[in-house]
Amino acid sequence: MTDLATVLYTEEDIQRRVRELGREITEAYRGRSPVLVSVLKGGVVFLADLIRAIDLPLRVDFMSISRYGPGSHATGVVRVLKDLDHDIGGDDVLVVEDIIDTGLTLSYLLSILEAREPASIQVCTLLDKSVRRIAPLDVRFTGFDCPDRFVVGYGLDSGERYRNLPYIVAVSDQGRLSRDPGALEELVRNPELRPAAGTAPTG
Ligand code: IMP
Numbered sequence: 001m002t003d004l005a006t007v008l009y010t011e012e013d014i015q016r017r018v019r020e021l022g023r024e025i026t027e028a029y030r031g032r033s034p035v036l037v038s039v040l041k042g043g044v045v046f047l048a049d050l051i052r053a054i055d056l057p058l059r060v061d062f063m064s065i066s067r068y069g070p071g072s073h074a075t076g077v078v079r080v081l082k083d084l085d086h087d088i089g090g091d092d093v094l095v096v097e098d099i100i101d102t103g104l105t106l107s108y109l110l111s112i113l114e115a116r117e118p119a120s121i122q123v124c125t126l127l128d129k130s131v132r133r134i135a136p137l138d139v140r141f142t143g144f145d146c147p148d149r150f151v152v153g154y155g156l157d158s159g160e161r162y163r164n165l166p167y168i169v170a171v172s173d174q175g176r177l178s179r180d181p182g183a184l185e186e187l188v189r190n191p192e193l194r195p196a197a198g199t200a201p202t203g
């Protein structure tokens with residue numbers, strides 16, 4: 001497609017896996033009504049597709065967080081910019097993430113949510129860069145175990161760009177993309193560059 005990006009997961013790969021996850025979640029929460037919590041903004045594309053693949057009554061709620069500045073990367077400590085609209089005490093909470101990298105942000109977030117005494121709390125992530133994990137996490141539902149590459153598309157951004165690509169690409173040279181942030185815009189503008197079904201290795 002371009003020398004800067006290679007397709008990791010096609011639209012078909014993602015949609016198929018999302019439907020499977022929806023069925024797994026439907027089975028796991030049978031008889032209950034989970035609250036799906038999404039962290040803005042990367043997780044919303046996945047959440048929007050996932051809830052339509054779950055055959056249960058459910059609610060959605062959103063949080064927005066920001067890192068505390070220099071050093072916060074190493075601890076995961078974040079500031080809550082927008083909290084959930086509703087109390088989750090006694091609820092079955094499913095945190096829906098786009099990607100887990102070191103796990104530091106999510107483990108800090110889980111400690112905030114656990115303090116509110118939900119009946120249960122589980123994690124569903126589309127992508128898991130499990131080789132990068134620093135904070136131990138129990139991830140109940142995983143879409144794909146993702147290689148240690150910088151990825152964009154399907155909600156994942158680089159400087160707020162590329163969230164609207166319906167597929168996910170791995171960036172081969174992150175330095176080049178940060179020097180030229182719009183370098184992959186051709187992928188967004190030109191749907192003919194979209195990978196055809198079955199062209200990407202699945203994982
Ligand atoms: P963690 O605390 O290291 O797990 O950070 C996870 C967060 O970093 C995700 O929610 C994303 O916002 C961001 N992130 C990690 N890897 C990538 C990537 O490859 N592409 C885009 N964002 C990423």
Ligand code: MG
Binds near residue numbers: 040041043097098
């Ligand atoms: Mg995120």
